[in-house]
Amino acid sequence: MAEAYDPGNIFAKILxxxxxxxxxxxxxxxxxxxxxxxxxxGHTLVVPKAPSRNILDADPATFGPLFAVVQKVAVAVKxxxxxxxxxxxxxxEPASGQTVYHLHVHVIPRFDGxxxxxxxxxxxxxxxxxxxxxxxxxxxxx
Ligand code: 5GP
Numbered sequence: 400m401a402e403a404y405d406p407g408n409i410f411a412k413i414l415x416x417x418x419x420x421x422x423x424x425x426x427x428x429x430x431x432x433x434x435x436x437x438x439x440x441g442h443t444l445v446v447p448k449a450p451s452r453n454i455l456d457a458d459p460a461t462f463g464p465l466f467a468v469v470q471k472v473a474v475a476v477k478x479x480x481x482x483x484x485x486x487x488x489x490x491x492e493p494a495s496g497q498t499v500y501h502l503h504v505h506v507i508p509r510f511d512g513x514x515x516x517x518x519x520x521x522x523x524x525x526x527x528x529x530x531x532x533x534x535x536x537x538x539x540x541x
């Protein structure tokens with residue numbers, strides 16, 4: 400049986416505005432913000448507002464709005480950083496590498512020959528995250 404959703408998880412706190420984030424997009428169903436330990440420049444997290452731990456317990460109605468935003472953000476980060484490609488990642492339960500238990504999709508701009516940095520590695524400076532968020536917002540037309 401799937402574990403219960405914990406409303407005290409860090410992304411739930413970000414969604415409620417209890418802790419800050421560098422938001423680049425928000426609509427009725429989805430929020431996107433910068434990953435604080437980016438695996439590459441422009442690493443963004445796209446998070447549905449509906450509570451679920453991950454894909455295993457999510458309401459399927461979540462995926463349409465979520466992936467519409469994933470696509471928007473993928474196009475925007477590619478443009479914002481003049482990337483060669485975009486990697487999507489999504490983890491489910493600890494065995495897969497999940498560390499925050501609120502469903503989310505990683506959107507990471509990629510550059511030919513440049514490997515990803517480690518998952519949940521080093522914290523990025525807030526000013527760098529703010530600058531990158533500004534570039535993505537501009538590419539989104541926000
Ligand atoms: P997961 O392993 O659950 O797929 O990924 C969680 C992601 O959340 C990691 O890439 C990690 O760097 C990021 N992260 C962890 N804590 C915070 C936080 O407080 N704020 C933001 N914006 N990202 C976080």
